Amino acid sequence: MTISTRFQRWIDERAPGLGGMARKHLTEYYAPKNFNLWYYFGTCNLLVLANQIITGIFLAMNFTPTAADAFDSVEYIMRDVEWGWLIRYMHSTGASLFFVTVFLHMFRGIMYGSFKRPRELVWILGVLIFVALMAEAFMGYVLPWGNMSFWGAKVIISLFGTIPYIGDTLVEWIMGDYLPATATLNRFFALHVIAMPLMLLLLVVLHILALHEVGSNNPDGVEIKKGPKGNRWDASKPADGIPFHPYYTVHDIFAALFFLTVAAFIVFFAPTFGGWFLEHDNFVPANNLATPSHIKPVWYFTPFYAILRMVPSFAGTAVWGVLAMFGAIAVLGLLPWIDRGKVRSVRYRGAGFRIALGVLVCAFVGLGLVGAGVTAELIPAWFPGADITTWENAFGRLMVAAYFGFFVFLWIYTRFGFERPKPVPERVTAHH
Template sequence: MSEQSASGLKRWIDDRFPMTSTWRYHMSEYYVPKNINFWYYFGSLSILVFVILILSGIWLMMYYQPSAEQAFSSVHFIMRDVDWGWLVRYMHTTGASAFFIVVYLHMYRGLLYGSYQKPRELLWITGVLLYLVLMAEAFMGYVLPWGQMSYWAAQVIISLAGAVPVWGEELVIWLQGGFIVNEATLGRMFAMHTVALPLVLLALTFVHIVGLHHVGTSSPDGVEIKKLKDANGKPLDGIPFYPHVVIKDTFAFGIFLILFCGVLFFVPDFFGYFIESPNLTTADPLQTPESIHPTWYFRAWYGMLQSIPSQNLGIVVMLGASFILLFLPWIDRGQVRSIRYRGLGYKVGLAVFTLSFIVLTWSGSKSPTGLPVLLGQIFTVVYFGYFVFLWAYTYFGFEKTKPVPERVTS
């Protein structure tokens, strides 16, 4: 195609669809801080993993049978008899854990650099909502193989809805499609996992990206690059997303895919963390596994649940631990964003908060007796205590911060 023809085609499209202006707004003329570091890779990596999961999931749907009698055997048919079926299935299971890894690191970057503070409150909220929907999506996907752990995890998690006042029992029956976990339950999980929740995730992702490009990417220094612009209106401390950041993200994609394929081809179960051995046995309602616990990315919340003797209180605490993240922009009243310039108390508090999440993840993988329960109780208090400390520390002006530079540092 000649240059003149290409130009004519572009004008024809622009008259009917804002292709060029959209490209400029979101790519070539969208400026990001020039000192972004590796922490900023995880947002784009989460999109990459999401695409892997959608493509592999569509392929798996062609062979999977959402039936209590055939679900388990259809998964093994994919693994053994379908050409490259084992590869696509492992792409999906490895991708699920990889998704949570990059999302957790992406959210942690927000904590490090105060990416939830003004004017990014709504951006943070949409991100947390994405995470909450992702947890529901992952749980329903975990049920679909219809192995022992899938069945009993569904039994435990769905029964928690019974704690809802007034409508609890009716809600459990509706979710199960009957009085016990059965084929109707599997059908509901399949519909939600493959259609409903992916649509919600896509919508929230769109809103999240549009919101990001409206307020701009935060910098590791917490400096707003929009404040200082040259005569042409371009940020002095910014670089265009395309091609500079795209090249960096492409490099990150390459490193990530090397690690991803290393797990995919050599340890797809990742020593029992990505695919648990009880789930290699078909679901049996008459035989309870020795230990029922969720997959690794839910275990911090499960550690809270099993450490509290009252189930209803445990459910409230577990849900509160997730939903409290929505209010973080108003809990943290600090005037400085980046951890580079925040007070020692904030740094120690964030370190202890991180430790609490790790310990709770460990306790959620153990039987609810002895030391795991004790540590679960202690670090549940520490987890919520962090938010109380953060509010008091910043609201009453205890934090002693360092001077924030007017421009981003190299």
């Protein structure tokens, strides 16, 4: 009897549930055997989450959450703590890479219809993870207490002031002061380090458990549980499924190593990524008397910030822009009920869906460029003498209409039977 077998038996005798849980979610979890490149990003999400937690613990050991000392404590980490610069850059780069993998993971879900029955709960939990991640990232962005952190916090928290009757009181309650200050930092630090990571971990566990109850979707959108049984490992298991471990864990390890290589190049050679991952204004201490020339959020918030800016104010209030910004996220959670199509995968869906999906991607990227101020820089070069504000507003509002138009079109397109999908195969068409 080998040492590993003896150790496994020792564990099974004392905690039999652990072995059963591991088998259920690894060796006895049968996944479709036609997964492709798009399915690696879920593993990358877990990898980055682990990186953020581990590096965040070490950063918290040397961080002081006060308005007087926060910026200096970050400089102390960067200059005097041994390997502190590496830990800080791993954390800041990890935040951006987290959103890269999450955006691609969600796009894959929309593209292959992973939000459709019976996976509605899996999708909703995923959207909740996205919301929690955005809250976690925003609070982490404020903590270094650079000048953009201060003004970003002031602008975003002030949005709650648009709520009728209680808005001003709510803003003061969140800040703990009349301006972002030590009270704000203490609250955000506690939430960023303790509350939000716990919520994220809980949601991630629930997301994975819900997924393993109904099974993974695949690029064909065909349910392998309903297909023929009897593969070469287990006659009672789906013929088009393979054990997640070791077959997909080996592939995921390769994907993780490639992802880590790319991340390492960024951390060592371009940690600020030209101001996209870490803005230049955030290397200047917070100053409530010196407003940055362009107040803009970090890149992964820019599409939603653009929606906030582009929706016009009515009756002197920006509440409609705030509602549109939060609605852009909420509408994702409603996707299982918006899309009434019978076919899951983009491979077999009608041409209208594929065109609309391309428009959605272009709209999201376009909104990101507007929110980051890139379009304002390009307009004078492309259209000399043009009014920058007018052209930027026209382009931005077109992108807002295209973004929300995707969901409106999808509901009409599928609800009234305009879609003409291709025949869907009874079994998956590509084998591992």
